[in-house]
Amino acid sequence: MTLGLLAQAGDGVAPIDTPGVAWSALSPILVLIGGAIVLLVVGALAPRRSRIGWHAMLTVAVAGGTIAAVVPLWDRVHDDGPYSAVASAVGVDGFSLFVTVVIAVAVAIAALLTDGYLRREGLEGPEPYVLMLLSAAGAVMMASANDLIVMFLGLEIMSIAVYVLAGLHLRRRRSGEAAVKYFVLGSFSSAFFLYGVALVYGATGSTNLVRIARFLAANTLADQGLLIAGFALLLVGFGFKVAAVPFHSWTPDVYQGSPSPIVAFMASGVKAGGFAGLLRVFVATFGTYRLDWQPVVYGIAVLSLVVGAVLAVVQTDVKRMLAYSSINHAGFILIGVQAATDEGVTAALFYLAAYTFMVAGAFGVVTVVGRRGDGHHHLDDYQGLARRQPLLALVFAIFLLAQAGVPLTSGFLAKFYVVEAAIEARSFWLALVAMVSAVVSAFLYLRIVLVMYAGAGDGADTDPAAGRPRLAVPAAAAIALVVAVAATIGIGLVPDPLTRTARDATPELVAASD
Amino acid sequence: MGQYLPILMLLVLAVVFAALSFFASRLLAPRRPTAAKSAPYECGIVPSREPPERFPVRFYLIAMIFIVFDIEIIFLYPYAVIHRELGGFGLVEMAVFVVAVFAAFVYLIANGALDWGPVKHLRRVDPRVSTSRTAATTVRRVGLEGREPETGEAA
DSSP states (O other), X not given: OXXXXXXXXXXXXXXXXXXXXXXXXXXHHHHHHHHHHHHHHHHHHSOXXXXXXXXXXXXXXXXXXXXXXXXXXXXHHHHHOOEEETTTTEEESHHHHHHHHHHHXXXXXXXXXXXXXXXXXXXXXXXXXXXXXXXXXXXXXXXXBSBHHHHHHHHHHHHHHHHHHHTXXXXXXXXXXXXXXXXXXXXXXXXXXXXXXXXXXXXXXXXXXXXXXXXXXHOOOSOOHHHXXXXXXXXXXXXXXXXXXXXXXXXXXXXXXXXXXXXXXXXXXXXXXXXXXXXIIIIIISGGGHHHHHHXXXXXXXXXXXXXXXXXXXXXXXXXXXXXXXXHHHHHHHHHHHHOSHHHHHHHHHHHHHHHHHHHHHHHHHHHHHTTTTOOXXXXXXXXXXXXXXXXXXXXXXXXXXXXXOTTSHHHHHHHHHHHHHHHTTOHHHHHHHHHHHHHHHHHHHHHHHHHHHSOSSOOOSOTTTTOOOXXXXXXXXXXXXXXXXXXXXXXXXXXXXXXXXXXXXXXXOOOOO | OGGGHHHHHHXXXXXXXXXXXXXXXXXXXXXXXXXXXXXXXXXXXXXXSOOOSOOOTHHHHHHHHHHHHHHHHHHHHHHHHTHHHHHHHHHHHHHHHHHHHHHHHHHHHXXXXXXXXXXXXOOOOOTTTOTTOOSSOOGGGTTTTTSOOTTOOOO
């Protein structure tokens, strides 16, 4: 019958000109969303609890499918150059594909960590995985958006799912608190972002990044006030998502309250989405106005570096420490953004990829040490961990040292590349601040390592480790930790493949040919 | 900035209109209050009892189902009007949309959004978890996690 209707469509009525949908260009997003819907339906019909964690397995498979969908696109971009689809609303370039892979990896690791967590807390169900996949789809949409409205859609899809994920632990009051805080502040920042979009539209006459870039390159605005105000508001929106300093106040509370495996995703996947949007909008689109926004990003980067490092040192809760250290890392990535050069973008991408493994792994260990109730995150809970579980302590130490930037780990090279980009962009003071903040934050990482290995962090004579039960490391979490450690050390030893890939992945705005 | 003047004017006009009507009704309207008039939800019927303060959480699920179908209708109705003009493109788009909506509906049904009446099967709680929690009450469950002493460790 429908075919009959379709056949009739030709005569009598003038067909509306509909945009062509390049399904292949959207395939990574489609795989993520399709996987989420399948998981939602199957998960609702099947029993919520099962011996094998097939929810997590399916999620990892979907993440793998996303990466598989990226491969042919990457080849095509490599051969024919970047292109855009869906009436130039979505761009397919090396940049978006690189970030897509980073986000997919973050989803896979977080899903593996979530499985054991949900079993331990008695919260089994498909919902966390579904939300994680949808959030990842939003982040991918942000990374590949060629239109500010599409980017806003991506931002919201990403954020709303994560607000819910933050409140995943129904019986923990802190989890609900984190969700409400994140939701209220996040909605504010989304509103700022949207207002920024409106102002930029008012100044340039388009929300399409390609057209904005062309307009700004071809015209000189008599009155720049509107455009600059739009920059500022967009920067607030992005700054909130990546937890840069004047907009960071939610980070410690939300990271502390949210379920630890979810934080692993927040700190890796969501941050990657935010930075991808930031790089795409500011470096690629507003590049001609870099003299106007660079000083502001410079300031935000300095503040993030200093505040993140200094406040992390005075914390006694490991999750809060890692939250502040993630602010410090955001400062480092902002250095790459501030440089606004190809080297800067490459360095930021390398940093994001390396940081994803480090931070997801670190929160993976935190998940395990948190034990039932997800409440054991004080520094004291780590005392003597090396004696009780040397392997777990060693893994955590590797992640922490990598975050501190110790050579032979990915963290060292990540920090090295952004500082190098800053120096090439002649931002010497910023590079200096970055290195000093790295030293300050090294104190924090070493403090945790010391507590784990020495067992007496604050001069306690008794052995609090005695009588504590052995921590159970679920098999899935063990796989995630092994992968993260292998990547952290592997990238540190053989950085070339990732560096070369990141170098190919600069954002390029191309109008659709159709 | 000249072209934004109308927006500003509209803003001012909106505020002025709201303020004006508020004060005008105060000044002009005759005030003869009766018990029925000043009751909440004034609609001519004097309420016989206080409205209940608590109602089943299930209503939220009903509201969710309503939203699911509401959104579906919002999109389906315009499509039905111009489906000929949209042709195959519109059909594919609507199919994608309806599948997504249907998935949400299946999820709601599977989670018991339409199971009315007494709860038939209580969700079983892992006996290892904690002896203080029962399936019958949720009172003890709230806010305990994370603050428990180190007793109920799962292996």
